[in-house]
Amino acid sequence: MLQELLSIFRAESPLQKMASNFSEMLTISRELVEKAGEAFFKHSISPEERTALQKKDVRVNKLERRIRKQVIFHLSIDGKTPDLPYCLLLMSLVKDVERIGDYAKELATLADLPCGTFPEGALFDELKEIRAGVEADYRSAVEVVQAADRERAVELIHCGRDTVERCEQLIQRIAQSDHTAGEAVILTLGTRFYQRIAGHVLNLLSSVVVPLHKLDYYDEKDIAKAEKKLGG
Amino acid sequence: MQPLATPRALQKQITASPWFGAVLAFLALYVFLVAVHGLGGGFKSLGGGLLEGFFRATTNPFLGLIIGLLTTTIVQSSSVTTSLIVAMVAAPENPLPIANAVPMVMGANIGTTVTNTIVSLAHMGRPDEFRRAFAVATCHDFFNFFSVLILLPLELGTGYLQKSATWIASELAGSVEGVHYHSPIKAAIKAGAKPLHAFAAFISDSTHVQAILTITICGVLIYASLLTLVRLMRTLLREKVEAAVSRALDRNPVFAMLIGLVVTAIIQSSSITTSLLVPLGGAGIITLAQAFPVTIGANIGTTVTALLASLAVTGENATAGVAIALVHLLFNLSGTVLIYPAPQIRRLPLAAARLLAEVAGRNRVLALAYVGGLFYLLPMVLAALNH
Numbered sequence: 001m002l003q004e005l006l007s008i009f010r011a012e013s014p015l016q017k018m019a020s021n022f023s024e025m026l027t028i029s030r031e032l033v034e035k036a037g038e039a040f041f042k043h044s045i046s047p048e049e050r051t052a053l054q055k056k057d058v059r060v061n062k063l064e065r066r067i068r069k070q071v072i073f074h075l076s077i078d079g080k081t082p083d084l085p086y087c088l089l090l091m092s093l094v095k096d097v098e099r100i101g102d103y104a105k106e107l108a109t110l111a112d113l114p115c116g117t118f119p120e121g122a123l124f125d126e127l128k129e130i131r132a133g134v135e136a137d138y139r140s141a142v143e144v145v146q147a148a149d150r151e152r153a154v155e156l157i158h159c160g161r162d163t164v165e166r167c168e169q170l171i172q173r174i175a176q177s178d179h180t181a182g183e184a185v186i187l188t189l190g191t192r193f194y195q196r197i198a199g200h201v202l203n204l205l206s207s208v209v210v211p212l213h214k215l216d217y218y219d220e221k222d223i224a225k226a227e228k229k230l231g232g
Numbered sequence: 233m234q235p236l237a238t239p240r241a242l243q244k245q246i247t248a249s250p251w252f253g254a255v256l257a258f259l260a261l262y263v264f265l266v267a268v269h270g271l272g273g274g275f276k277s278l279g280g281g282l283l284e285g286f287f288r289a290t291t292n293p294f295l296g297l298i299i300g301l302l303t304t305t306i307v308q309s310s311s312v313t314t315s316l317i318v319a320m321v322a323a324p325e326n327p328l329p330i331a332n333a334v335p336m337v338m339g340a341n342i343g344t345t346v347t348n349t350i351v352s353l354a355h356m357g358r359p360d361e362f363r364r365a366f367a368v369a370t371c372h373d374f375f376n377f378f379s380v381l382i383l384l385p386l387e388l389g390t391g392y393l394q395k396s397a398t399w400i401a402s403e404l405a406g407s408v409e410g411v412h413y414h415s416p417i418k419a420a421i422k423a424g425a426k427p428l429h430a431f432a433a434f435i436s437d438s439t440h441v442q443a444i445l446t447i448t449i450c451g452v453l454i455y456a457s458l459l460t461l462v463r464l465m466r467t468l469l470r471e472k473v474e475a476a477v478s479r480a481l482d483r484n485p486v487f488a489m490l491i492g493l494v495v496t497a498i499i500q501s502s503s504i505t506t507s508l509l510v511p512l513g514g515a516g517i518i519t520l521a522q523a524f525p526v527t528i529g530a531n532i533g534t535t536v537t538a539l540l541a542s543l544a545v546t547g548e549n550a551t552a553g554v555a556i557a558l559v560h561l562l563f564n565l566s567g568t569v570l571i572y573p574a575p576q577i578r579r580l581p582l583a584a585a586r587l588l589a590e591v592a593g594r595n596r597v598l599a600l601a602y603v604g605g606l607f608y609l610l611p612m613v614l615a616a617l618n619h
Binding site for chain 1: 470471473474475477478508511512515517
């Protein structure tokens with residue numbers, strides 16, 4: 001008990017704790033997206049893989065609750081105004097990361113969907129490219145958010161918006177395609193989940209570029225302002 | 233170094249340079265000890281006549297309880313009240329009898345709970361939040377009510393607190409018997425008190441006036457130095473306090489009590505520790521059951537101030553000063569041992585707090601009536617009637 005008491009005096013600051021929990025949340029959800037993508041495109045998922053994915057999702061959800069609790073705790077006890085924007089930002093961002101985890105989990109469940117034949121062809125290849133783009137963007141976004149790299153954030157926002165648009169167009173093409181009902185469901189849901197993941201990644205990136213009250217919105221003026229400031 | 237024009241500037245200075253804050257804290261502590269020491273000298277010079285009426289009144293334990301309660305609710309600090317009591321009990325001449333002081337200490341314990349109850353009133357605009365916050369605040373009230381309800385009659389019947397505390401104080405004093413040790417701390421405190429007496433002598437030749445002036449200045453210095461000390465420690469240890477309270481709420485009750493004790497002993501204010509729990513309770517982050525052991529720990533931790541004050545007293549009644557400080561500690565320990573371990577008894581103050589919160593949540597005017605009536609109006613009326 002004495003050790004525990006003494007460790008309190010060596011404890012990291014509340015904001016550092018929140019930041020490190022958020023960092024862990026980002027890392028786990030990124031792994032979740034990549035593992036879920038593997039399972040989806042293999043069209044199979046072993047019981048161990050499913051359990052591992054569920055554990056990761058549970059961990060992400062737990063971290064969300066922990067960070068929210070830490071934020072309320074910190075603001076209630078300390079109430080320092082300078083900490084308020086960061087704390088409110090975290091309350092919003094943890095929601096996006098948790099949703100990314102949820103969509104990744106849903107993506108993995110499609111591997112078990114009894115659709116008859118698994119889709120192949122141009123539309124499926126298109127989805128593979130979207131997957132590669134989303135995973136690369138999320139990997140970069142994790143670094144960008146932690147480093148608050150505005151220049152890179154603006155670049156990724158452009159990529160992300162293209163990805164979202166690309167998903168929208170792919171769904172249109174699936175609707176007009178000759179795929180069976182089962183294949184179309186898999187393709188559409190897979191596309192939709194990647195679209196939502198890309199959307200939430202954009203929300204994360206917006207925190208680096210736009211002011212707090214405009215979080216999750218992409219005011220062209222703000223993006224242009226950020227580009228101008230960066231000399232772009 | 234920027235001018236320390238405002239409290240905010242001072243706070244920034246302390247945050248930027250913790251050593252500066254630590255030096256200020258030691259200074260505040262020194263002023264506190266000097267003031268307690270000076271107070272004893274003031275009472276000595278006042279003479280028995282003026283104090284007789286006060287001492288006669290406090291022979292009524294109920295009145296003593298009310299005096300302790302009212303003083304604390306007015307100055308918003310049980311530490312100030314108990315420090316004053318220590319100084320009065322240890323006064324070289326015309327000391328306050330310990331038997332009279334014991335109920336006053338108990339009253340101070342009750343009075344200090346008003347602060348976090350007032351804090352909970354900030355949540356009145358949102359009923360559910362207010363119910364939770366008010367319950368967390370008033371569990372402290374009910375713990376002390378129950379403690380006094382049981383222990384005051386027990387003390388009046390057996391004198392167990394006074395006897396045990398006196399014995400311990402004598403043993404502590406007796407352990408250095410035969411060894412002539414000139415404490416440098418006491419020498420420094422005595423030296424610090426000299427200017428006070430010199431100032432009083434400069435203002436007036438009358439011993440009575442000097443005594444009243446000394447008592448007034450020392451009273452103000454005790455209040456100001458404690459307030460400063462509390463604020464300094466809070467600024468210096470802000471993050472550690474948050475970490476400590478956060479850790480306390482996730483662990484077992486004994487650890488939670490220990491945290492409440494240590495945090496309060498360091499920042500020198502149980503009101504701050506218990507007030508931290510109120511918004512957390514309001515937000516639903518902590519339950520009443522989680523807040524309770526931290527509150528009890530804070531109750532014990534606040535006795536450190538009276539013990540510190542007893543370090544400053546000298547003279548033939550110094551042991552009595554230590555004894556009354558120990559009474560404060562033993563009272564709170566007794567209350568903890570009586571109420572917390574048995575679940576059936578522990579449930580009582582929590583159930584009372586929940587019930588009161590439920591009632592106050594439905595009619596928030598009752599909450600105001602509870603605070604104003606129980607902690608201010610009723611004691612004043614009862615004191616006046618008794619007088």
